[in-house]
Amino acid sequence: MIWRPFTQEKTATPAIKIIRGEGVYLFSETGQKYIDMISSWWVNIHGHGNREIAEAIYSQAKTLEHVIFTKFSHDPAETLVKNLKKLLPSNLSKFFFSDNGSTSVEVALKMAYQYFRNIGTGKRSLFLCLKGGYHGDTFGAMSVAGKSSQYHGIFSELFFNSHPIGVPEYYEDVEDIEEQEIRILEEWEQKLLEIGDRVCAIIVEPLLQGAAGMKLYRPKFLEKLVHVVRSYGILVIFDEVMTGFYRTGKMFAMDHTNVIPDFICLSKGITGGFLPLGMTVTTEKVYDAFLSDDPRKTFIHGHSYTANPISCAAANKSLEILLRQKTVENIRTIEEFHKRAVLKNIHRRRVLGTMSAFDIDSSEQRDYLVESAFKEGIFLRPLGNTVYFLPPYCIAEEELDKVYTIVNKFL
Ligand SMILES: Cc1ncc(COP(=O)(O)O)c(C=O)c1O
Known part of the structure; x- marks a missing residue:
């Protein structure tokens, strides 16, 4: 059944x-x-x-199990934002809640796309991504895994346009990593010359491509890649759904690098594995582009369980344990x-x-x-x-x- x-x-x-x-x-x-x-x-x-997370959940469930997160707010969500803010670079300061990893990615993709429409640069509608990337099973997330994705190929004619480019795989005993990185960056530069001014965002799993087969690439490569795509005015999305919350030995995978993305997507470990919760964090610059008297510039996206207080309470307790x-x-x-x-x-x-x-x-x-x-x-x-x-x-x-x-x- x-x-x-x-x-x-x-x-x-x-x-x-x-x-x-x-x-x-x-x-x-x-x-x-x-x-x-x-x-x-x-x-x-x-x-x-x-036990500690279970008790935080019980206590929150008795107090406020859920409330629509538009006209109303609540302590667990506000505390979570304050807690996360302390752990993130200061320019990642605007927090949008959803309820799983795929939705945290959808939100980033949609925000990046709408950002350029809101600021009046409407022709940017393409996405760049890494070959083998995985960002979830909803249509936007599948589209940015590319048409030849090992998981979602059957749906490919329904995808929007994304351009997956290679990643130099790093593992023990790898040979010629420097040469590979240079060659692959050249491929990126070539692609950017062709389409760079039509791309709104690049999405990557920073340093560790999970579902691709736990493949690693080096921080230096990511730094160079971010540098080159930014020279084309492209927004950068780090999908840290899997790498966040110390999975890679630091709070976020981006902390191994000297770059800060325009968006970071969080989920999975955020509640310690107890309850679903997604979060897309972005910058003031992106947020400001949605402030307008024109209702079409509003970000029209939301989920019934947005910022569920019980999930937020679990996340706050999980973070407290994580920082011990x-x-x-x-x-x-x-x-x-x-x-x-x-x-x-x-x-x-x-x-x-x-x-x-x-x-x-x-x-x-x-x-x-x-x-x-x-x-x-x-x-x-x-x-x-x-x-x-x-x-x-x-x-x-x-x-x-x-x-x-x-x-x-x-x-
Ligand atoms: C990097 C990454 N992004 C997004 C997702 C999708 O998350 P969810 O399964 O919660 O939708 C996953 C799931 O494995 C993932 O590894």
């Missing part, structure tokens, strides 16, 4: 019923326990069943563990913050590894032949050790 996401129901095995979660563990109704090594689709940053010294130390420990752990028979090893990924030779080997590890209580969900670890930040060294030992056994 239930139709699952990203699942071919004809061949998939029946879902395993999970009855409880605690820390890094998921407990099934048949008494099995699994380490959630992908933080349940990258959202669950503090582990399952976190113990959490930050754990994040460092995970990264160091990933870096020093030995893995056999793998390729293209890469580590950034709490993310560790590697490729294996064939889909048969991958299935064998993933199924065998699952039988021993490790939940992995590969992307093609890429296997990755993206644990909740509360994972202990003994648990990491167990994961690496078991994975090595089957590698």
